Amino acid sequence: MDELDRQLINRLQHGLPLVRQPWEALAEELGSSSATLRARVQALLEDGTLTRFGPMFDIERLGGAFTLAALSVPEQRFEEVAAVLEAMPEVAHNYRREHAWNMWFVLGCATPEGVAETIARIEAQTGLPVLNLPKERTYHVGLHFAV
């Protein structure tokens, strides 16, 4: 990753201008060319640095629902339970964390009922109780990484 990649990633975390030729606008800002910037983003997607590029809908505003949930998984069952979650399209992230509640995941569903159903399915498939911690209030969202 070179300086231009870094500038591009930092800039794109704040969005792409909503104009007909957004890359031209960005190229002017960064002193590059539209084709170069697009090729850089393509390369960053291909090498896995970026997982996605483009506007992302807020599922809650569309009637969908998210929740953060956790499981306390016995050590010898960890891989097995992780594989159960991996196979579910509703699971958006899954992290192992150092705590008695050692598996933390985000569910994204089209409806609030979908969240409840998914939790019931996870409990049935794993035999483990789910700690369901839906967000009640947002104080700050600003997921920016200076690279």
Next chain:
Amino acid sequence: MTLTLDHPQSLQLRRLLEAGLPLVSRPYAWLAEQVGASEQAVLEQVRQWNEGGLFRRVGLVLKHRALGFRANAMLVLDVPDAQIDAIGHRLGSAPGVNLCYQRPRRLPQWRYNLFCMVHGREREQVERQIAGLLAAQGLSELPHQLLFSTRAFKQCGGRFAPAAERAHG
């Protein structure tokens, strides 16, 4: 070619956008061709969605671990209910706190009601940063825990077309 999108066109545009923005010089013209509308109508629709707050973000989703942000800490605090808004806003606006949410307690299993995410390159640096943050805010005495992630099993940008609309596609 129409000046505004009808309902099926805007649904189709949403589905196309869920796959990401095409990496072409005029992405909205490309999308317009797919949905059978004008570039201007597509751009207007996207602007309206953006102004209406329907996008969580317009840019990109980073695989932050691949970029060296491997120390990912979830700071959880047990905050008295009467103070949660004040403390939530203060911690949420503190440097280095990427996300800050109130979530429910689940007693007796779970006592913490305020969640902050802090990402960094090194664990020790994140620990120092959080200790400094709590001290500066006078919050070190509040019951709290730091949950570092040690492994990411799944990290995707999410594709959430509501089921009823997914059936059309």
